[in-house]
Amino acid sequence: MGSACADVPEPFEQILEVWIDRIWINRRQTEPFIPLPARLAIFVWGVEPNVLGYVLGEDWPELEKKLASSPSAWSICLAIQPAASSLPTLILDSCGFLRSPKVRPSAHFQPTTAADRISTVLSSIFSAVTVLRPPRSARFLMERSKRSRLPDFGAPNFNEEYQTLLAGLEPTKKRLLGVGSLEWLIKRYRDSSAYLGLSDATRRQRDNIFKGVIDKAGHVSYKAVSRKKILQGREDRAATPAQARNFLDAMRGLFRWALEAEHVAIDPTAGVKNPSRPKGGDGFAAWTDDDVVAYEARWAAGTKERVWFHVLLYTGLRRGDAVTIGRQHVRDGVATLKTEKTGMEVNIPILPALADTLAIGPTGDLAFIVGDNGQPLTKETFGNYFRSACNAAGVKKSAHGVRKIGATRAANAGATVAELEALFGWTGGTMASHYTKTADRKRLAKQASEKIVNAQRPHLPKETPRTSKKI
Incomplete structure (x- = not known):
C-alpha cells in the first residue's frame, strides 16, 4: 500500500x-x-x-x-x-x-x-x-x-x-412565471412602444431597477402591488434620494402603461411624491468661477482635458450628449442634435472660445471628446476620466456641475426661461425657472440695496461755530 x-x-x-x-x-x-x-x-x-x-x-x-x-x-x-x-x-x-x-x-x-x-x-x-x-x-x-x-x-x-x-438557503416558493406575476408584467412592458420609445440611457437605468425588483418580488402577483408597497420601496432607498426618484420613475412608467393596457384598474404609484431634496442641497455642486480658473490653469490649451472642459462649459450638454457631439453636427457655426435624455432638439452656437479650443485639439473625427487613443468615450468612462482631471486640478466637482455654472452664467446675464430651455434642452419650465429665479433674486437684491442708498437723505455739512469779535 x-x-x-x-x-x-x-x-x-x-x-x-x-x-x-x-x-x-x-x-x-x-x-x-x-x-x-x-x-x-x-x-x-x-x-x-x-x-x-x-x-x-x-x-x-x-x-x-x-x-x-x-x-x-x-x-x-x-x-x-x-x-x-x-x-x-x-x-x-x-x-x-x-x-x-x-x-x-x-x-x-x-x-x-x-x-x-x-x-x-x-x-x-x-x-x-x-x-x-x-x-x-x-x-x-x-x-x-x-x-x-x-x-x-x-x-x-x-x-x-x-x-x-x-447558498444555505431554505427552499422558496416557486416563482409565478405565468400571466399574473410582476416579472411577467415587466417583460410585457419592456416589449411595449412606451418603453422602447425611451432613450437608451433611461432604459438602461430602468433595466437595473427592474432587475432588483424581479429578484426580490418577481414571483408576486402584480395586482398585489399596492400604494403602500410603492411607498415602502421609496423609503427603502431614502438614504439615496436619487435612487428613490429613479425607482419611482421606473414604477410609474410600468404601472401607467399597465393601466392604459388594462392590466390594472388602479395605478399604485398615483399620488406618490418624490423624496424631497436634503436641505441646503441642490443635487450636483455647481462649479464656481474660481473652479474654472483652477481647472484651466492645470490643463492648458492643447490637452484633451481642456477640450473636455470647454465642450461641457460652452455647450451646456450632459455627459451622454457631450461625448457624441462632433463636427458632423455643426453647420454654419451652430451645432444641432437631439438630446439623449429628453429627445429634444437643441441648437448650440459654437462660441469663439470653444472654436479656438477645438481648432487646437486634440479631437476625433466624429467626436470632439476623445481618450488617449483618439477614440470616442462612453459617458461612463468619460465621467471617470473627467473626475480624475478635476481632482488633479484640485476641483472636487463633477461634469454635471459644469452644466450648472453655464446655466447660472446665462441666467445672470439675463437669459429667459425660453432661452435657457432652448439651449439646455429642458422642458416644462421647472429647471430653467430655478436658474432664472436665483438670478432674479440676486438682481433684485442688488437693485434694492441701491435704492436704499439712493433713498437715504444726504447729510448737510456741519456749520462752523461763529466766533464773536472782540471790540
Whole structure:
C-alpha cells in the first residue's frame, strides 16, 4: 500500500479533470454547478471519529494506518471541496466507494465510466481492499455534520436544489412565471412602444431597477402591488434620494402603461411624491468661477482635458450628449442634435472660445471628446476620466456641475426661461425657472440695496461755530 502513496495525486487529478469537463460540467449546455477553484478530497466513514476528511496528497500515511487498523467496515467517498471554507463540500454523484471485509470483488468488473475508472485507481492504491460503486442515494451535500440530499443528477430540479443548498438557503416558493406575476408584467412592458420609445440611457437605468425588483418580488402577483408597497420601496432607498426618484420613475412608467393596457384598474404609484431634496442641497455642486480658473490653469490649451472642459462649459450638454457631439453636427457655426435624455432638439452656437479650443485639439473625427487613443468615450468612462482631471486640478466637482455654472452664467446675464430651455434642452419650465429665479433674486437684491442708498437723505455739512469779535 505504501509504495503507491507518493503517486496518488496525479491519477486522481487527471480523472477529476476529465470527470468535471465531460460529465459533471457540460459547458456548452449549462453553467458550472461546482464553485471552482476547488480541490479533490476523500471522505471516510466508519473510522473513529465518524467522518474524516482528507485532501489528496496530504496525510496519506495517517489515512492508510487508520484504514488498515480498522476492525469494521468503512466507506470512502470522493468529493470536491471548494477553496472557500464557507461553501459546503459536494459529494460526487457516482464516486462514493464502499469497502467491507466480507464483500468479494466482481471477477467481471470492467471500467467503462469515469466513476469506474476512479474505482480502478482506488483499487490499485488500496490493493488489500475491495472497492465497489455506491448506490445512487450516496449523493448529497455535506456542510460540517449536516447532510442534505440532492435529486438525481439530470433531474429537472437538480440545479435549483443544488444552488439552494450551496447558498444555505431554505427552499422558496416557486416563482409565478405565468400571466399574473410582476416579472411577467415587466417583460410585457419592456416589449411595449412606451418603453422602447425611451432613450437608451433611461432604459438602461430602468433595466437595473427592474432587475432588483424581479429578484426580490418577481414571483408576486402584480395586482398585489399596492400604494403602500410603492411607498415602502421609496423609503427603502431614502438614504439615496436619487435612487428613490429613479425607482419611482421606473414604477410609474410600468404601472401607467399597465393601466392604459388594462392590466390594472388602479395605478399604485398615483399620488406618490418624490423624496424631497436634503436641505441646503441642490443635487450636483455647481462649479464656481474660481473652479474654472483652477481647472484651466492645470490643463492648458492643447490637452484633451481642456477640450473636455470647454465642450461641457460652452455647450451646456450632459455627459451622454457631450461625448457624441462632433463636427458632423455643426453647420454654419451652430451645432444641432437631439438630446439623449429628453429627445429634444437643441441648437448650440459654437462660441469663439470653444472654436479656438477645438481648432487646437486634440479631437476625433466624429467626436470632439476623445481618450488617449483618439477614440470616442462612453459617458461612463468619460465621467471617470473627467473626475480624475478635476481632482488633479484640485476641483472636487463633477461634469454635471459644469452644466450648472453655464446655466447660472446665462441666467445672470439675463437669459429667459425660453432661452435657457432652448439651449439646455429642458422642458416644462421647472429647471430653467430655478436658474432664472436665483438670478432674479440676486438682481433684485442688488437693485434694492441701491435704492436704499439712493433713498437715504444726504447729510448737510456741519456749520462752523461763529466766533464773536472782540471790540
